[in-house]
Amino acid sequence: MSQAVATATGRPEKVQEPALRGDPINAGRYTSSEYFRQEWQRMWMRTWQIGGVSYQAAEPGDYLVTELGPESVLLVRQQDGSMKGFFNVCPHRGTRVMAGDEGSAERFTCPYHGWQFDHTGVVVAAPNADDFPQGNPCGHLRMKPVQVAELFGFIWFNMDAEAPSLTECLGPNVVEEIGSYRMEKMVRVLNMSTQADCNWKIITDNFNEAYHVQVLHPELIPYIESQADICQFDLLRGGHNRGWFPAHQPSMLYQGESVPEPLASMVREWDIDPEQWQGKNRLADIRLEVQKQKRRLGAARGFAHYEHLKDYQLTDYIIYNLFPNSVITVGPDGVQLLRPRPHETDPQKCYFDHWWLVPEIEGRTMTPSPAGGPDLPVADAEHEFVEYGTKTLGTTTDQDLSIAAVQQKGLSSAAMDDFYLSHQERRVQRFHEVLNDYVEGNTAARSV
């Protein structure tokens, strides 16, 4: 069990990290169909996944369908307001029952032979129901249930009926910290997906280290720190981890003396004159000034959610990598989900989702887009599938995906054996050790 070992008000609490074993991370796990199959059965079928946003299914009978690897899951709002979920498979002969991504239905009707299911997944009508020698399926057969939970404004599911609850899996600190952003009051203004030519873990690995940021994302240097000796990375129990990136100040890699763009524009919004913050020493304190101004002016300007945030949360970005693939980046004015999902069959391909959720602030109808390009309307966005390369998925996302395919090719080479990781990449090491625990069936170790 992790314990806090240091208390600092200006950053997340540092935790005691689990010891690493130094398991080798060989390339086969990114390329082999046999590993892909084991990973599916032993890990994906047992871990919690985000299925959608709670408000997508607000009323009884509202449903959404979510895809994960070869499976499809149907999530349904019940009369009492709770959610239930099922494998989206007709128990008659296996047809997927619902094909749309979301909607509302009194009953779910299989398109093949017309079996009908109620909101609890039980068969309630079937043509020629008395023609089954083994018994009428009505009232007996059902779509196989999955575990469902709602947290952070998301609907989650776990295909393992015996798995520990979502809050138990995440632990109280993660639940409280991410919960402080009140995501259940946010609206998803960006909802994009693409297919990438890499194993899903290449994307996860990328979010599990910031070592690449100085090389791949130099445009962040003016307003976000990513140097490991200033940032804080924590391995959390259960295979999750957290990365803290102080922002609203230039990185120590920044060479200039004046406040660079886009930081200058960002601080002007909070009535701070960038001219007054020139010089290395002054620049180092501008983040604290932004915190002060947001605290002073935020509520009056409609940023009601600031009252639940600690000072550092008013300026900084914190990435939560929730095992295995839910990457939630929280910032003062919105939350991103950057998520790889496994391909149905091919270990060398995956899907990638990019969501951006923002709080509704009175008088603000538009919000800056993390995907670059024009501002986005503050309104629930329709899902958009983008063929990779035909449209931007966001500057940093495009940069990351540009590497993913060439890394996949390199990992398929006979030249590649184990990784050679730095200390600041220890979240990558830990992720693979917990994955090993799942694949090898070491249930005691993986929750440490």
Place this chain on the structure above:
Amino acid sequence: MTDRIPAARLERLLLAAEVPNNGNRAVRVGELCLLVCNADGQFHVVENRCSHQKSPLEGGRIRRGHLSCPLHGVRFNLSTGEPLGALTRVPIRTYPVQIIDGFVAVELRDSGARPTGG
């Protein structure tokens, strides 16, 4: 041989106020089965028949300008009639809408409605 183009007429279907926000109402005009939809205050008229298994679309949920079929869940873009998802690629017909004296109206010709989509 020349085809005579039938005269167009504006058919008032019902009062806009009769269709609640993000709701819909079916209307019959002769042989035509139409569905009047109110998507966040924007009115659309489409054929009331899913292109997947021909089931009526009335009662389908409307969100973000899309109507979902109550039977199997195919979603249609109300502006273009285009479907989402894997069950069908056939669009439903859409009709240009005018609001006249508070009525939702579409332009029909004697031989039937003039579709703009599908």
